[in-house]
Amino acid sequence: MMRRSQTTALLLVALLVVAGLVYWLNVRGDDIATYSEGLDNQAPDLARGRALVVAGDCIACHTVRGQPAFAGGRPIETPFGTVYSGNITPDRATGIGSWTRADFWRALHNGRSKDGRLLYPAFPYANFTRITPRDADAMFDYLRSLPPVQQPPTAHALRFPYDTQLALALWRSLFFRPGVFEPDQARTAEWNRGAYLVQGLGHCDACHAARNVFGAVSRQLDLGGGLIPMQNWYAPPLLSSTRGGISGWSADDIEALLRTGTSRRASAMGPMAEVVFRSTQYLPASDTRAIATYLLALPPAEHNAAVSPSPFDAGTLARGASIYRDHCTQCHGNEGEGAPPAYPPLAHNPSVMEPVAANAIKAVLSGGYAPVTTANPRPYGMPAFIVKLDDADIAAVLSYVRASWGQGAGPVTTFDVQRYR
8 A cells, every 4th residue: 555655656756857847948038027127118110010920921811812911810730730820919908919029929929818818820820939029020010000900819620639738738838949049150141041031030940841740840940841731832941952952042033022923933833932932032122132141041941862753654754755755855855954934944853852752743733823922913824734634644754853054853753743733
């Protein structure tokens, strides 16, 4: 009996220690007193706040198409269920009208709402924690200047236990660390500005990094590429890579893609097209140059040299070559050179070369459309072949493209096409 009582006591002590650790990990850095003194008295800078909100692409998640901007309710699908974005208009009952600047900074910095509720990381506070208090204030002031919209929040539709605050607290204990952006004194001001935008406000690794089974970025800020959960688009690495990425890109190529949606190297499609349409086309030239400077300075991606693509079937390649001649050469050229900026190249195009062929498959199935931008108001589009070509045809032509012009990417199977159809 004594031994059983001792065991029970030890278990209780262990549980209390774990509970205390989880509590501490979730409240560290959460003291609003750490919010810089004097910031609450600064005059609103609405123009700067609007520019920051645009740079963060806040409208993308917080707006339902056809509904008032920033009123929330947009479904964000995850492997654990659906999260619905919040209303960030200044409505006092259903938005952020009763919030203070410090409350808003707390949400960005620590992922905690005004009422203390933990926020789901579909809201990328793991990146926004790097936003400075002064920038958070400017964003808040701009949002408070918008027309209030009364729209109650939509309840999340998450499976148990992911719908509990306890599960979220445990997740945060493992994968979230509040922090600040620390400029690298050995780097230029331009590099540091690019790092601040990519790591924090732009939250680029929310798409361009692999995630673990718990939905957390496997290695924060590695930008090594990854499949965007539940959207079936592959975000290519933003690193130099022998299989795509930005290998061989110049700063001008990166800037052109961010500003116009297309460049001599590739065109933005899918989720990235929306980012360009709503956000990056409006960035000042100094910011797009800073982003390019930062990305080009990153170390190259590492690939396992022991892994080689599966062998190609000669009959499939012959079939793919015939389909390419009939349907693709007119725009993309005999050697996949394209005719930029109207028709992007297929040779050494990240969407073509990456191990995951999702983007190329979806482009052939549903068409490829660059975003409409001020600098490119009438972009060329690629027609959909979802009816004209069957799964075997699409697998064959993409296998041919991926095997041609020294690209060295693996074949596409009929099953791959069926997955995205």
